[in-house]
Amino acid sequence: MSIVTSWRPRRGRNVExxxxxxxVAIVTIAYVSVEGATRGSIPANLGAQAGGLLAxxxxxxxxxxxxxxxxxxxxxxxxxxxxxxxxxxxxxxxIAQGRSLTEGMALRQLTWSALAVGIAxxxxxxxxxxxxxxxxxxxxxxxxxxxxxxxxxxxxxxxxNGARIWIxxxxxxxxxxxxxxxxxxxxxxxxxxxxxxxxxxxxPKFLGMQLPRGRDLGPIVVMWLISLAIxxxxxxxxxxxxxxxLFVAMLYVATERIGWITxxxxxxxxxxxxxxxxxxxxQLRVLLWLHTFxxxxxDASDQLAKGVMGMASGGLFGTGLGRGRxxxxxxxxxxxxxxxxxxxxxxxxxFAILTLYALLVERGLRTAIGVRDxxxxxxxxxxxxxxxxxxxxxxxxxxxxxxxxxxxxxxLSSGGxxxxxxxxxxxxxxxxSDQARQPLADPSSSGPIPTLVTSx
Amino acid sequence: MNAPxxxxxxxxxLLFVSLLVSSTWIQVVSAKSINDQPGNRRTLLASxxxxxxxxxxxxxxxxxSVASDDELAWNREYPRGPLYAHVTGYFSFLYGAGGGxxxxxxxxxSGRSDRLFxxxxxxxxxGKSPVGASLELTINPAAQSAAERALGxxxxxxxxxDPQTGxxxxxxxxxxxxxxxxxxxxxxxxxxxxxxxxxxxxxxxINRAIAGDLYPPGxxxxxxxxxxxxxxxxxxxxxxxxxxxxxxxxxxxxxxxxHDGRACGPNDKTTLLGAMVISCNTAFASLGMxxxxxxxxxxxxxxxxxxxxxxxxxxxxxxxxxxxxxxxxAQAAIGQFDVRVTPLQMAMVAAAIGxxxxxxxxxxxxxxxxxxxxxxxxxxxxxxxxxxxxxxxRQLTTMMKAVVSQGTGQAAQIPGVEVAGKTGTAQHAVxxxxxxxxxxxxxxxxxxxxxxxxxxxxxxxxxxxAGGSVAGPIAKAVMEAVLAS
Numbered sequence: 001m002s003i004v005t006s007w008r009p010r011r012g013r014n015v016e017x018x019x020x021x022x023x024v025a026i027v028t029i030a031y032v033s034v035e036g037a038t039r040g041s042i043p044a045n046l047g048a049q050a051g052g053l054l055a056x057x058x059x060x061x062x063x064x065x066x067x068x069x070x071x072x073x074x075x076x077x078x079x080x081x082x083x084x085x086x087x088x089x090x091x092x093x094x095i096a097q098g099r100s101l102t103e104g105m106a107l108r109q110l111t112w113s114a115l116a117v118g119i120a121x122x123x124x125x126x127x128x129x130x131x132x133x134x135x136x137x138x139x140x141x142x143x144x145x146x147x148x149x150x151x152x153x154x155x156x157x158x159x160x161n162g163a164r165i166w167i168x169x170x171x172x173x174x175x176x177x178x179x180x181x182x183x184x185x186x187x188x189x190x191x192x193x194x195x196x197x198x199x200x201x202x203x204p205k206f207l208g209m210q211l212p213r214g215r216d217l218g219p220i221v222v223m224w225l226i227s228l229a230i231x232x233x234x235x236x237x238x239x240x241x242x243x244x245x246l247f248v249a250m251l252y253v254a255t256e257r258i259g260w261i262t263x264x265x266x267x268x269x270x271x272x273x274x275x276x277x278x279x280x281x282x283q284l285r286v287l288l289w290l291h292t293f294x295x296x297x298x299d300a301s302d303q304l305a306k307g308v309m310g311m312a313s314g315g316l317f318g319t320g321l322g323r324g325r326x327x328x329x330x331x332x333x334x335x336x337x338x339x340x341x342x343x344x345x346x347x348x349x350x351f352a353i354l355t356l357y358a359l360l361v362e363r364g365l366r367t368a369i370g371v372r373d374x375x376x377x378x379x380x381x382x383x384x385x386x387x388x389x390x391x392x393x394x395x396x397x398x399x400x401x402x403x404x405x406x407x408x409x410x411x412l413s414s415g416g417x418x419x420x421x422x423x424x425x426x427x428x429x430x431x432x433s434d435q436a437r438q439p440l441a442d443p444s445s446s447g448p449i450p451t452l453v454t455s456x
Numbered sequence: 457m458n459a460p461x462x463x464x465x466x467x468x469x470l471l472f473v474s475l476l477v478s479s480t481w482i483q484v485v486s487a488k489s490i491n492d493q494p495g496n497r498r499t500l501l502a503s504x505x506x507x508x509x510x511x512x513x514x515x516x517x518x519x520x521s522v523a524s525d526d527e528l529a530w531n532r533e534y535p536r537g538p539l540y541a542h543v544t545g546y547f548s549f550l551y552g553a554g555g556g557x558x559x560x561x562x563x564x565x566s567g568r569s570d571r572l573f574x575x576x577x578x579x580x581x582x583g584k585s586p587v588g589a590s591l592e593l594t595i596n597p598a599a600q601s602a603a604e605r606a607l608g609x610x611x612x613x614x615x616x617x618d619p620q621t622g623x624x625x626x627x628x629x630x631x632x633x634x635x636x637x638x639x640x641x642x643x644x645x646x647x648x649x650x651x652x653x654x655x656x657x658x659x660x661x662i663n664r665a666i667a668g669d670l671y672p673p674g675x676x677x678x679x680x681x682x683x684x685x686x687x688x689x690x691x692x693x694x695x696x697x698x699x700x701x702x703x704x705x706x707x708x709x710x711x712x713x714x715h716d717g718r719a720c721g722p723n724d725k726t727t728l729l730g731a732m733v734i735s736c737n738t739a740f741a742s743l744g745m746x747x748x749x750x751x752x753x754x755x756x757x758x759x760x761x762x763x764x765x766x767x768x769x770x771x772x773x774x775x776x777x778x779x780x781x782x783x784x785x786a787q788a789a790i791g792q793f794d795v796r797v798t799p800l801q802m803a804m805v806a807a808a809i810g811x812x813x814x815x816x817x818x819x820x821x822x823x824x825x826x827x828x829x830x831x832x833x834x835x836x837x838x839x840x841x842x843x844x845x846x847x848x849x850r851q852l853t854t855m856m857k858a859v860v861s862q863g864t865g866q867a868a869q870i871p872g873v874e875v876a877g878k879t880g881t882a883q884h885a886v887x888x889x890x891x892x893x894x895x896x897x898x899x900x901x902x903x904x905x906x907x908x909x910x911x912x913x914x915x916x917x918x919x920x921x922a923g924g925s926v927a928g929p930i931a932k933a934v935m936e937a938v939l940a941s
Contacts (some may be wrong), residue, residue, distance in 0.1 A: 040525050118876075253460045293493055305493075312481045312490035313498040343498075347483040351476060358472045358810045371457050377457050385464060392471040398480035 011437075012073030013065050019077035020061055024054045027084030031322055034092045037322025053084060056117050064119050067128065068434035069113070072277060075433065078360045079426045082411035082444075083113055083310045083386060083419070085353070088321070089333065089340055090414050098326035105333055112416035130432045140408050144183035145226070146271045147176035148243075152233055164234045165406065177239045178408075179419035181246070182428070183384055188247055189378035192254035195219075200255035214260055223247045224267045231275055237285065238405030239391050245389045250382045254373025254374075282403075289403040295352050304404050310370035310400070311342035311350075318346030333414040335406060339398050354395070357410075361388040364429050370436030383425050385396040395428070490624045500549060501516035501528075508532065509825075510566040511544050511557055514597040519544040519558065524641065526657055532639040539604050540630035542663040543595060543820070545769075546635040551648050555635070555661060557591060557820065560768040563601045564589045564824055571824070571833065587827040592884040594623035594822045594835075595811070596835035599905070603628040606930040610915035612891075613664035615799040616907040619807035619897055621837035622816030624767065625905060626934055627665050631658040633893040664910070666771035670796035671910055674736045674882025675923065676893045677791030679852060681807055682732060684747050691743075703738040705783035712741050712786060715881070732855040733863035735879060737790050744789020749780040752788060755873040756795075758843040762814055765840075767800070767820045774801040791825050791882060803908035805843075806895040809852045810876065810903035813844040844884035857900050865894065867928030870936055874900040877931065879923030889914035894927035905938040907931045 028050040033041050042048065044279040057080045064071050087109055093103035093429070101107055125131070133140070150167050151157040158166040158173060167174050198214050227244040230236055248264030275282045282302055289295050292305050306329045314324065326332045326340035333340070342350045366383025368377045387410055397404035408415050467869040482490065491499050507530060511519040518540040524531035532547045534540065545556025553562045563569035567588035596616075603614035603626045616626040637649035653661050662668045685691040699720030702711035720726040720736035729740035744752055745798055753776045757763075765771045777784065787793035800818060808815040817840040824833035845850070856876030859865040865877040880893030897906035909927040917926045 079934065110554045199910050213782050249464060253457050255465060256457065256460045298495075307496075309490055309493065309498055311479070312487040313496075315483055315487050325501055328501075328627065344481060347479060350483070354472055354475055354479070356466070361468050361472075362465065365461055369463050374457060377461065381457075381461050381464060385468065388468040388471055392475065392891055395475045396471075396478065399475065399482055401474055401478045 007363060011069050013061070013069060016064070016073035016076055017061055019073065020057045021054070023077045023081035024050060024057060025082060025086065027088060030085060030088040031091070033094070033320070034088055034322040037320060038092070038095045048228065054327060056114055056177035060117055060124075063124050064434075067124055068430055070434045070437040071430040072363050072433035072437065074359060075426055075430055077362075079411055079423065082356055083362075083423075085335065085341070086409075086414070089326075089337055089344075089412070091320055092344075093327055093340070094335045095322070096325075108416070109414050109419070112419045113423075115416070116419040119420055120423040120427035121151055123424055124431060127431055130376055130379065130428065130435065131373060133186050133379070134193070137187055137194075140183045141187030141191065144180045144187055146225075147180035148230065148239075149181060150176045161223070165236045165239060175408075175415065175417040177236070178415075178417045178425075179188060180384070181242065181390075182421055182425055184243060185246065185250070185379060185382040185386060188250045189375050189382055191219075192250055193374040193378055194252040199251070199260075200257055206392065212255075212257060217263070220247070220251065220263060220267065222274050224271065228271055228274070231271070231282075232279070235279075235281055236281065236406055237275075238397070238407035240271075241268075241405065242389055243384065243406065244271075246382060246386050247393050249385045249389075252279075253381050254366075254378055261415045263290075265450070269369045269451070280321075285403040289397075289400060292400060304400070305311075306330065307336045307339035307398050308400065310336075310339045314346045315341040316347050318349055320341070320344060326406055334408055335394070335404075335413070337414070338395050342410075353412075354391070356393045357387065361385070361391075362373055363433070364409050366437045367429055367433040369388060371432050376432050376435065380429060380436075382427055387425070388423075421451050460640040463500060468716070476691050492551070494700075500552070505565055506530075507827075508547065509567070509576045509590035511540075511565075512590055512592045512825075513540065513543075513595045513600070514765075516597070519547070526641055528641055528770070531641065534635045534639070537634040537636060539600065540595075541632045541635050541660075542629045542665065543593065543627055544635060548638040548646060548650075550643055551638060553649055556663070556769060557593075557662045558635075561821065562593060562769070564591065564650075571726050572826075575850065586854035588833055589827075591827070592825055593820055593821040594618070594625065595627070595820070596625040596938055596941060597939040598857045598870070598935070598941045599626040599934050600628065603930065603934045607909075607911070608916075610911050610926075611658060611664075612633040612909070612911040612915065612927075614907065614909050614930060614934060615665040615803045616905055616938065617803050617807045617816075617818055619810040619903045619906040620816065622782075622807070622818045622840070623822065623835075623837070623940055624818055624820045626754075626907075627820070629668075631656070631660045631666040633660040642659065650665065651771040661844070663769070664710075664761075664799065664912075666767065666798055666800045668767060668772070668798075670772060670774065670798060671891055671893075671912075672884050673791040673795055673797045673802060674880035674891065674893055675737075675791055676802055676805075676878045676908075677789070677795055677797075678732065678740045678879050679809065679895070680755050680759060680787040681744055681747070681752060682728060682855065683809075683844050683848060685743050685760075686752045686851055687755065687844055688747060688751065690874040693729040693855055694727050696725050697728055697731055697739045698724060699731055699736050699739040700741050701738070703741050703786065704740075705786055707781075710736060712783075712790075714738055725908075727933070729855050729858060732878070735859075735864050740789050741786035745782050745786050749785045752776065752785065755821070755843075758815075758841055759808060760801060760840055760843075763840070765818060766801070766915040767818050771800050771818075773799055774798055784800070788839045791880060799908040799910050801908075802893070802910075803906055804840075804894050806856075806876075806897050806908060807903070807906035808843045809849050809856065810900070810906050811849075811898035812846045813842055813845050813849040815840040844875070844937075853900055858894070864924045865896070865928055867924050868894065868896055868932040868935070870898060870932060873898050873939060874933075875935065876900040876903075878926070879922045879928065889918045891921045892917070892926035894931045895934065896931050898939065906933050907934055909934075 085338050089105035156167045158168045228238040231240040251260045288297050310329050322345050323342040326343045329336045361384045368380035394409050396402040409419045483520045510517040518536045521530040543868040545558035545559045547553045553559045566586045614628045701719045702713040704711050714737050724900040756776050761774045764773045774797040784793050860877045864879040868877050875898040877896030882891040892911040895908045897903040909930045911926050915926050
């Protein structure tokens with residue numbers, strides 16, 4: 001049954017501009033309250049700083065007006081707000097650690113933010129139709145794998161905090177896994193849209209569930225092995241979880257077969273058991289997760305305990321920005337930035353931040369539903385889900401839902417590679433959402449256009 | 457592909473809900489227990505970042521926070537140092553708050569207590585930085601100083617109470633220490649001081665008045681035996697009791713002797729009053745056997761044995777042996793065998809006798825004060841138990857008066873004041889000098905102060921020590937100080 005309604009397309013660009021101003025206002029207030037709490041004065045060049053931030057945001061907004069005027073109006077303000085809040089927190093930690101503005105991490109993060117937004121603009125300008133990316137499916141796949149392998153190379157690979165997921169060239173360090181996430185999402189989308197018909201052929205039935213055919217198990221097993229390899233060689237539980245979860249989710253979306261999820265979960269469980277029995281560092285992670293405050297765990301690492309204590313000290317309303325001691329936690333500006341917010345903004349602030357992420361993911365998934373081509377659907381769903389999964393892995397690790405891993409919080413955490421990757425991700429979602437929300441025919445003629453809105 | 461995307465959204469929702477739940481769990485549900493985790497630096501720093509309340513004795517702060525210009529913002533000072541060490545305790549960045557009120561009332565002093573909730577809300581609204589509550593104590597500074605001086609360099613403890621309210625007037629434990637060595641911000645020095653205090657064989661960190669290894673009470677326990685006898689209804693102060701030079705104990709070859717090896721009266725008999733005056737071992741040992749272990753145990757419990765009292769520091773409960781045969785009961789009746797007491801408990805016994813048999817719950821904090829020194833909370837005297845009847849209490853008072861006026865406790869006589877007391881000389885180890893005890897209250901008719909004094913190993917008198925000569929003058933000095941103020 002179909003309902004035909006009159007519908008005037010809304011581009012939402014003005015809403016977006018309004019929300020952008022709101023986002024910048026919130027960030028500015030947060031900045032002022034940090035300065036007030038730590039130095040007791042309002043920064044002298046506040047106007048210029050807030051204006052600069054607004055200028056960066058408005059730049060990308062203008063690009064959208066001209067090249068993707070139907071793009072989802074929530075994505076950009078949310079990304080801006082998260083990026084800005086992260087900046088404020090990093091600046092706040094700079095102050096706590098006694099780093100001056102020039103040698104602090106905040107300035108670097110700001111530079112990276114501007115660069116990342118620049119790249120996002122470039123992506124929007126270059127990529128007028130996301131389907132172009134489908135042409136580069138296998139190039140993306142190769143690039144993704146290469147990026148993943150880079151840290152293992154001698155000379156440029158760096159091991160930081162026990163995980164070998166960094167590369168270093170001179171003074172620059174980079175976490176290629178973040179970019180690999182996008183490359184692999186493109187690859188999975190292109191690959192799965194091609195093979196989905198084959199992969200969804202029904203195989204044997206088991207417990208009332210349609211399993212795929214044995215001969216189609218190849219790709220998922222390969223992906224599983226790659227994830228295990230990441231876990232083994234790079235000691236990076238988070239990335240392994242992220243890439244495998246992303247693949248299984250996209251496989252499921254492509255084939256609509258629950259059987260794939262079952263197989264994925266079984267493989268993941270098997271991998272977890274293998275990893276736990278083989279690797280001491282995984283056993284340690286599990287100990288720290290389950291018995292955070294036990295003597296054994298604290299002797300090994302009080303990192304998680306300190307993060308949890310920070311959040312607990314924040315309570316319902318937090319200590320207030322600049323008034324807590326998030327600097328007691330290690331990696332307070334990267335892996336544990338969520339705990340830093342929990343400490344200073346309290347449960348209230350944490351709920352707000354999680355809601356922002358959930359909204360971001362929801363807009364991405366809505367884009368996936370709205371867009372008409374299979375590749376776009378898969379890509380949007382994959383990108384959106386990767387953000388959700390990454391949030392879950394990071395926040396779940398900090399709040400003891402799952403063992404702690406070494407991923408960064410999208411937009412919030414300090415780190416250039418993470419910013420570049422996530423702004424690119426948002427640019428892709430914006431591009432896809434532009435097509436998703438565009439009316440089928442160009443509304444050049446005046447008057448309402450009948451459009452199929454609901455069908456089943 | 458839309459249906460699986462919708463289902464994926466449901467999964468995403470589930471993931472985020474799990475994060476909301478876990479955050480709530482940490483930040484609200486279990487926040488308090490996480491904040492109270494030992495070694496939580498934030499809690500410690502938070503307690504430093506806020507002005508901690510003072511501990512006030514007689515209008516003078518004996519523990520106070522003074523602004524400092526280092527990271528910890530506030531410096532904790534103890535102007536009277538060792539004199540009040542076991543009252544205040546210490547507030548140390550490295551070793552937390554402990555050793556006295558600093559630990560026991562940490563929530564109030566730091567301002568975290570739920571009792572301060574409304575004040576905190578108003579501070580929040582008015583933008584004032586929150587300040588911890590101050591504590592005004594019941595300690596009488598003159599009595600405290602007198603106890604400190606009188607005890608001198610001897611190991612032991614003094615605890616004085618107001619018998620009618622239970623308010624603690626003096627609490628001294630020797631050896632003591634200066635809490636400032638632990639509250640210093642020079643953490644290296646703090647650590648070495650701490651190690652030194654822990655290694656010190658005098659255990660200066662232990663408050664002997666309410667805790668520690670507990671002492672055998674010796675002859676002051678005879679007050680409890682006498683109380684049990686009077687309460688049984690079979691005896692009065694004038695009843696005749698056996699008082700041989702040595703008492704044969706069933707099944708034991710060695711008889712129980714009197715201190716001086718002589719009989720307590722003609723024909724090996726004396727009165728209960730007479731036995732008390734000269735602290736006759738054989739009379740009370742035989743009385744104990746006649747009354748039985750249960751009667752002794754019940755009487756001791758009525759005085760507060762076995763009860764843990766928070767003053768608000770947790771006082772260790774004094775104990776009677778769980779099982780006793782007849783010779784052991786005889787020993788217990790004169791305060792030997794496995795009877796173990798705190799000076800606080802024995803002060804409560806003396807206080808109850810002076811207070812017509814009523815034991816008042818001892819307390820140290822008279823008032824909790826807000827930042828403007830307004831009263832937040834005020835202590836009201838509470839009855840802990842009715843240990844003995846009024847008539848028993850009167851007879852015991854008569855006996856104790858006689859002890860001081862003509863018996864073993866003459867060293868505690870105060871001109872113009874009727875003092876009621878009892879001496880004790882407690883053997884505690886073969887070859888070691890006995891602990892000297894004295895408990896008393898004064899004035900006998902309307903007691904203002906009850907006190908227990910213990911001097912370990914006979915103090916400076918060593919083997920020559922007797923409760924009356926060593927502990928008696930200390931009790932006298934403290935009682936005089938209270939009565940003079």
